[in-house]
Amino acid sequence: MSPRRSQEDLIRELTGTLKPIRPLASPLVRALCWLSAVLILSVVAFSVSGKRTAALAAAPPDALIVAAMGAAMLTAALAAIAAFEVSLPDRSDKWLLPPLASLLVWASIGGFGCLTAAGTPGLWGHTLSEVLECLGFIVGISVPLSALAIVMLRRARPERWLSVMATAALASGAAATAVLALVHPHNSTPLDLLTHAFAITTVVGLNVAIGGRLLHAR
Amino acid sequence: MQSECSTGNASRTHDGDARRGAWMAAVQRGDRVAYDALLRECIPLVRRVARRCRVPADNVDDVVQDTLLAMHRVRHTFDPRRSFDAWLGSIARRRAIDSFRRSQHTAAHEVHGRSEDEASTHSDSAAVAALEWRATLRVVREAVMGLPPAQREAVELLTLGECRSDDAAHLTGRSAVSHRVNLHRAIKALRSRLKDKV
Helix, strand or coil: CCHHHHHHHHHHHHHHCCCCCCCCCCHHHHHHHHHHHHHHHHHHHHHHCHHHHHHHHHCCCCHHHHHHHHHHHHHHHHHHHHHHHHCCCCCCHHHHHHHHHHHHHHHHHHHHHHHHCCCCCCCCCCCHHHHHHHHHHHHHHHHHHHHHHHHHHHCCCCCCHHHHHHHHHHHHHHHHHHHHHHHCCCCCCHHHHHHHHHHHHHHHHHHHHHHHHHHHCC | CCCCCCCCHHHCCHHHHHHHHHHHHHHHCCCHHHHHHHHHHHHHHHHHHHHHCCCCHHHHHHHHHHHHHHHHHCHHHCCCCCCHHHHHHHHHHHHHHHHHHHHHHHHHHHHHHHHHHHHCCCCCHHHHHHHHHHHHHHHHHHHHHCCCHHHHHHHHHHHHCCCCHHHHHHHHCCCHHHHHHHHHHHHHHHHHHHCCCC
16 A cells, blocks of 8 residues: 555545534633632632731731732743643744743742841741641642643643643642732741742642643543 | 754745635534645645655655644644644644654664674574574564554554454544554554565
């Protein structure tokens, strides 16, 4: 059988099995749907932590905390958009740059917060139990957000699944950190920064290891 | 590599691109006539991408078939407001680069395998026969292992495992059509690779 004949067979089989299919919504629309879930989760978390909300209203946090929270939210939004864009075959890898730039800004704000706090008592921050609580919160919020992202991204059958999964995990981790900052605002400490970095690295690692397979499965 | 593998302006005439985009939009609605016409127009475009990516001539048909199958799987990701040729080019380019890398890897592997075979020819006749048999097995095994994952899976399930294509589809989640096409291509590739060795 010649290759020409084989291509004829393939064309016949593909056309013969063709069924109507619903085109994917635009990546921006899908990213906004995912970000809506983040918003709902934030409202729930915010309303659950009633005491802290009252404290926050009584004593607004300083500018650095607000800036860090804003950078985390921006990173989450840009990473979500990038993940949905790159999940499509014809979109450029350059979509991956804005969330990385935003991550850099976010880390710089955290680092600057640590520098401004240098010399103050209790610089290294919290107790081990608080660190674990912080870690648990970020990972706990990231899991449903990552699961939702995987379900939404899987339909695109992304070929660049590693980039897509890592970016989606960054979006989930950054969103969880922003929600944490919302319900528990406090000045950056080195331990805080390390905890957040460790939590996000864990979320990205877990997503790439576990979620990557789900995303890559044909 | 990316720039060498670009689809090329010549292939992306505006009218042709718009026509193919309109056909693809019709394909998403289930139009089989448009799909037939579209697939036939895609073949020379994909061949061009494969050649630009330096895919060996005997692998170009594999790249074409891989690309058409991938295009079928992800046809819902095409946005009719965007260029069809750019969308197809991205899919084809990845297949072509994979094929180019595989061919480089296989070539390196074959050179290594031949030098090992030459060392085994200085023995008495029984030992030589046993060694030859083992070498044959090894060559066949390596040839099967050198196939792309989807083709190897088709050989393992449909030939060695004696599965029906429907059962294989159920086991793997790939379509029965895809398994049959992969098996056909695997046999063709194995025949070509083993022609002068076994």
